[in-house]
Amino acid sequence: MQQRNSSFTVEIFQQEVLDYLSESLMLKEKHGSEESKNLLVNSLLRPPSISTIRVNTYHYKKDIVVDRKCGEAVLRGADVFAPGILGISKNCHSGSEIAILCDISSQTKKGFRFEKTIEEMIQIDENTKYQNFIYVGNGILKMDRTSIFQANVKGIGLEVTQPFYETCSLNEISQTYYNEFFAQNICSMVVAHLLDPKKGEKILDMCACPGGKTTHISNLMENEGELICCDRQKGKVDLLKKLSEKLGYSVMKPTVLDGTKATRRVNTDSSENQKSKKRKTNEEQVFLEENYFDRVLVDAPCSGLGQRPTLSFKEFSLDSLKKTAEYQRKILAEAFKVLKPGGILVFSTCTISPMENEENVLWMLENFHSKIELLTPNMTAFASEGLSSIISDSSIRSKVLRFDPVTTPETIGFFACKFKKLSN
Numbered sequence: 369m370q371q372r373n374s375s376f377t378v379e380i381f382q383q384e385v386l387d388y389l390s391e392s393l394m395l396k397e398k399h400g401s402e403e404s405k406n407l408l409v410n411s412l413l414r415p416p417s418i419s420t421i422r423v424n425t426y427h428y429k430k431d432i433v434v435d436r437k438c439g440e441a442v443l444r445g446a447d448v449f450a451p452g453i454l455g456i457s458k459n460c461h462s463g464s465e466i467a468i469l470c471d472i473s474s475q476t477k478k479g480f481r482f483e484k485t486i487e488e489m490i491q492i493d494e495n496t497k498y499q500n501f502i503y504v505g506n507g508i509l510k511m512d513r514t515s516i517f518q519a520n521v522k523g524i525g526l527e528v529t530q531p532f533y534e535t536c537s538l539n540e541i542s543q544t545y546y547n548e549f550f551a552q553n554i555c556s557m558v559v560a561h562l563l564d565p566k567k568g569e570k571i572l573d574m575c576a577c578p579g580g581k582t583t584h585i586s587n588l589m590e591n592e593g594e595l596i597c598c599d600r601q602k603g604k605v606d607l608l609k610k611l612s613e614k615l616g617y618s619v620m621k622p623t624v625l626d627g628t629k630a631t632r633r634v635n636t637d638s639s640e641n642q643k644s645k646k647r648k649t650n651e652e653q654v655f656l657e658e659n660y661f662d663r664v665l666v667d668a669p670c671s672g673l674g675q676r677p678t679l680s681f682k683e684f685s686l687d688s689l690k691k692t693a694e695y696q697r698k699i700l701a702e703a704f705k706v707l708k709p710g711g712i713l714v715f716s717t718c719t720i721s722p723m724e725n726e727e728n729v730l731w732m733l734e735n736f737h738s739k740i741e742l743l744t745p746n747m748t749a750f751a752s753e754g755l756s757s758i759i760s761d762s763s764i765r766s767k768v769l770r771f772d773p774v775t776t777p778e779t780i781g782f783f784a785c786k787f788k789k790l791s792n
């Protein structure tokens with residue numbers, strides 16, 4: 369991604385989070401403090417190399433500035449939709465060739481007219497806020513300025529002709545094979561193989577929407593057995609139902625479930641509890657039996673700090689990362705209960721935050737002690753071992769899979785591991 373001068377650091381994280389990450393990932397020791405932060409940030413600004421090639425170096429002289437979400441969409445292969453445009457250089461009209469810059473610091477007011485190009489403004493003042501504008505590609509304007517900034521505007525404002533990265537388009541394939549596949553990134557594909565489901569088994573996917581791993585599991589089960597695939601939100605479960613119909617996986621049983629309370633039941637018939645039972649029924653909440661499933665997947669809700677390309681993770685503080693990790697533990701504790709002794713539990717996240725990954729593995733081993741065993745993974749493609757800054761015991765560290773975007777450009781930041789329940 370474009371760097372305008374040597375001291376340029378794109379601030380996609382809150383400083384405390386960036387410091388925590390570069391320290392715990394031990395980048396600092398290997399590369400020095402500043403370099404380590406840049407390495408981390410730059411790896412997350414880029415899409416995984418497996419699906420992209422770097423194509424564009426020249427950028428057009430006139431600029432449009434887009435918001436962060438729009439900039440991320442462009443990096444993933446989309447055109448620029450008019451509502452995402454914040455500002456345009458002067459003298460631009462439909463048909464103009466324009467460079468697309470993303471304002472990740474969200475300082476540009478909608479409707480702003482740039483009198484100079486961003487490059488010129490940076491030449492005038494090296495420390496300007498425009499240092500936080502990221503170049504994401506070139507395109508042709510499809511609307512004039514007045515149309516773009518009218519209220520409730522819709523449609524494509526700029527067609528991207530030269531994206532900074534060329535991403536292979538799945539649109540064409542998905543139209544031809546609409547009923548036959550669900551696209552996933554490469555680390556997500558490892559997860560169902562780790563779980564290793566067998567035909568006819570009883571499997572639980574506790575956090576299943578949008579359905580990538582669950583459909584992969586259905587496939588590996590050869591559509592035979594029982595696959596309870598859950599999500600807390602009813603709307604998301606409705607999408608899972610549609611997905612199971614579209615792909616023909618009758619084994620999927622989409623179910624509304626709060627994974628933090630998967631086994632909690634109302635067990636007396638007092639009127640208060642009757643009311644609460646009714647409320648639960650209306651919400652379609654079900655409760656799961658303990659010691660029932662052969663295998664359970666917890667693909668946990670997480671901070672998503674491994675997703676790439678991403679232009680801002682500013683909403684996360686250290687405290688929010690900690691709370692997310694605690695929330696995951698509640699789901700893991702319930703997963704343990706519903707698993708049979710001898711059953712398999714796979715835990716995965718799409719974040720690089722050690723609190724949600726290695727620290728949760730240590731918590732599981734401490735909390736369930738002799739009742740659980742961390743297994744050697746049966747699949748290790750693209751992964752390295754866990755962080756020694758968090759897991760000092762190398763026999764534990766070597767059994768967890770950390771997918772590292774800094775050293776492995778093909779992957780997003782991801783984490784997975786596999787436990788066996790030994791007893792209750």
Ligand SMILES: C[S@@+](CC[C@H](N)C(=O)[O-])C[C@H]1O[C@@H](n2cnc3c(N)ncnc32)[C@H](O)[C@@H]1O
Pocket residue numbers: 556574575576577578579580581582598599600601604625626627628667668669670699
């Ligand atoms: C990382 S996504 C799962 C992705 C999915 N496994 C896939 O491969 O497509 C996490 C999901 O967990 C759901 N979720 C959040 N809290 C939950 C809870 N308490 N119980 C069940 N699902 C929850 C979210 O709605 C979200 O859809």
